[in-house]
Amino acid sequence: MDQHSKGFPISHVIGFFMSLVLTFGAAWVALQTSLSMKAVMWIIGTLAVVQAGIQLYMFMHMNEGEDKVANNINIIYSAFIAVVIVAGSIWVMTSGHSH
């Protein structure tokens, strides 16, 4: 927090513009292109994940303060768990003949 109270909050501004770009980009892909439904889903999903990362690092002080190592480990571990549970379940449940 402190280092941002002085000087121009450049990272916030960059983060803000990147978020705008990503949001409007997603809207544009969904509304203005004629890509297939599947492609649209993949693209806007990816943009959403990128934006979540930007928010975490540019606005939520992930990389600051004495807890930054712990914060980063936390986020990476949570992402790992989420991927394992969601992607793992989809893979296991749909690839065999059990579904």
Added chain:
Amino acid sequence: MGIKWDEFFVTGDPLIFASQIGIALTLIGALAGITYFKKWNYLWTEWLTTVDHKKIGIMYILMGVLMFVRGGIDGLMMKGQTAVPENGFLNAQHYNEVFTTHGVIMILFVAMPLLIGLMNFVIPLQIGARDVAFPQLNALSFWLTFSGAMLFNISFIIGGSPDAGWTSYFPLAGKEFSPGIGNNYYAVALQIAGAGTLMTGINFVVTVLKMRTKGMTLMKMPMFTWTSFITSIIIVASFPIFTVALALMTFDRTFGTHFFTISGGGMDMLWANLFWLWGHPEVYIVVLPAFGMLSDIISTFARKTLYGYKSMVISIVMISVLSMLVWVHHFFTMGNSAAVNSFFSITTMAIAIPTGVKVFNWLFTMRKGRIKFTTAMLWALAFVPNFVIGGVTGVMLAMAAADYQYHNTLFLVAHFHYVLIPGVVFPIFAGLYFWWPKMFGYMLNERIGKWNFWLFVVGFNVTFMPMFFLGLDGAVRRAYTYSAETGFGPLMMISAIGSIILAAGFAALVYNIYWSARYADRNIGNDPWDARTLEWATATPVQHYNFASLPEVTKLDAFWHMKKNDQLQPLKEDEVEEIHLPSNTWIPIYMGVVFGISGFLLVFEWTIAAAIAAIGIFAGLAFRSFDYDEGFHVHKDEILETEGIWRKGANKGVKNHVS
């Protein structure tokens, strides 16, 4: 709804009728006893409303021992039924109920409370803290676990027990095939207890990260603290999955949704998938703290620093990651693709690597140590070969192709008992013998301890070794009987006899607790084992504020180094300060009660009544928000007096060593 009132109490079975009467009499007896001896006030202020991590730990342990009796009786009943072919002691339905309650109780209400109880008692002391990070939340954890356990336990006398196995697979566990309310007990009681466990996980992650005393860096933490920390992380990662799965089960059974019913567009396999996404990590949740206790106990009695401390830490961190990646090995035979089965086969075998590293580290710790054969150490020694049998058969089961042969047989049952009993129960017993003096100020008797040990270990092997061979011969699990032509009779009989020896071993432990409480020597000093970690640096039994002044740590095995280098500081009177501690509170036990009542009503699908009772839960939350109690201060005089008593005659804090 449509509950038949005449079926409210389970009737028609003499065994159950006898237990109903037994329970009623015990309850009346206990209430009358407490009233007669005027102990209500003591019970309420010293135990039921306490937020002291040591007392909460002891209550967990008491609960675990009692539940062990219940789960053990279930186990003996099954062994009695299958001792001879075509036996009529339990019918099919009753057998189903018994293996279900046995499995659930042993894992969730025996292994977990005993481990969490020991964690509660020991971890804050080992890291030189005065309590856990959130003492009141800790009490809430206990009361929710207790409430869930009691709700689950009354199922067999009121309404009927769950009977779809501890895994409760759909479609069997759904309304269509299990129309009674038995399986609602499973869904609701485990939900309540699971919430308590999740809070414990959060509490201990924060405690270990934030409450360590000065100088104790992560790499100077005792191994039990390390494993409890990793266990807590796994709890936080995996219990929410179970919470969601149980909630979906409750919706399916009570509100008619179809998450797991195929006819309604759901997916029954998803239950098995979610269950094991939690269930496998759960296995590591119970085994890791047990490993940690063994590490501390082995290094104490081999009188050497733990061999390969760093590799131990790396191993448990690896286990914590791998343990999330193996769940499919529980359903290799349910029709997954070859790629899925191969992947999970390999990850499962990979877990053997860090586990092997740990086993070798223990062996190297003992190498050339001057080993003291106390009862605690005997459990640790017996652990190694017995657990290896469990581990090796585990690698056999990990081969997906071979698992088609072993799956659903008594081979599997033998395997997981060889993992759970040597890997969890032996270390818990070791931990009880080891830390008992810290908890109560006297030791458990070593002679009775040896009886306890030998009967239990021999009985365990005689019970479960034959099951490997029965399984290979084709005896399926969860089968209430078999015909004489199968030829299973002799081995089944041996196994049943073994279970009686096993029970005798457990009875010896209970007797030991009783005997030692009455007759054991009370004058044992604060460090009877010549131990290495900080919990032994303070009084025995531990005074309520744990440490008069917080110890400072410079090395691993901090207390050992203090003793060796004469750094045990006598208390300087002028440095003693008032100690701030949290006050007792009625809210956690109150929450346990309302959760229990609300859960009970939900089990019977009286949803409106359950919702009304749930208002009590919100009332509790509201009370908590307006609770401005700031705790209390222990005065200097009291500290000086308490410290004076236990330090008197102590050789710089260490009295006689008993061995």
